[in-house]
Amino acid sequence: MELDPRGQRFAASITSVVIILVLVTRSPWLALAQTAVFALTATNPRRGPYALLFRQFVLPHVGPPAEREPAAPVRFAQTVGLAFLGAATIAFFAGAPVVGLIFAGLGLVAAFLNAAFGLCLGCEAYLALRRLTAARNSAA
Structure with missing residues (x-):
């Protein structure tokens, strides 16, 4: 399966806005909603609500x-x-808002980099892991 990169940047833009709202409101329910979106798109990026939009x-x-x-x-x-x-x-629901803010902030950095510059940190990590695995397998 191949994807339109513009759709990924669009989704990252909406994700950035949602995470900013999570940071501002400290809402565990909004964080949970974005978590559910990630869970859905982790299985099939085409099925996520932002991809549908x-x-x-x-x-x-x-x-x-x-x-x-x-x-x-x-x-x-x-x-x-x-x-x-x-x-x-989990942190927001557990009453640890500072931890929640840190994790949400890290998520925002990744989403914003993709939305603004087309730099997908998770994609780059995936490719680096693939190269490391290939190098390890060829050395063995």
């Missing part, structure tokens, strides 16, 4: 993509987002 409202105006990207790095990145926002959610 992109396909329904943005894609008809921008046309087909000039390039596509593989889905595996994006799924990995969404799994990393799930871990960070999941930890933030």
